[in-house]
Amino acid sequence: MQADMIQVLKRLLLSPATPLEFMVSALLALFVFVLVLNKVGTAMDLKVAQTGQSLVVLAVTLVAGLALVVVAGRHVPLPGWGAIAAGVAVVVLVGAPVTVWVQKGGYFGALTALLFSIAAAMVVVTLVHTIFGAFGKGEQSVGRGLDHNRETQRFLNQ
Helix, strand or coil, X not given: CHHHHHHHHHHHCCCCCXXXXXXXXXXXXXXXXXXXXXXXXXXXXXXXXXXXXXXXXXXXXXXXXXXXXXXXXXXXXXXXXXXXXXXXXXXXXXXXXXXXXXXXCCHHHHHHHHHHHHHHHHHHHHHHHHHHHHHHHHHHHHHHHHHHHHHHHHHHHC
């Protein structure tokens, strides 16, 4: 089950090509999630919107979400819909109540803060994936350019 959870986490991070991309995506997503949860939580009048509490919300929601997606992926015949339903269930049934309990606020405020935090984290993951992809394509283009230069030099030297 642990290997399945890691696979789901990699899919959430848009299947990073290298360990560096995985770590950068995960750490930046964690940082942005906590930052946005604190800021939106304060704006939504959550009484204890602090980093420690946000980390507790992140840990509980992430572990519950990964476990539920793995279980749903095994038992629901539609692969895409099982993961989507599990994600929605985790946010509504686990994430928001944990946020209410840990950060001392109302359910709507907690749900709103949680949704904004998830959205911000996914935007960061998308940006990191795009940046790493651009570097990879740039490397390939440089390689083709060098090959072209070598071929041109060989032709001129004949």
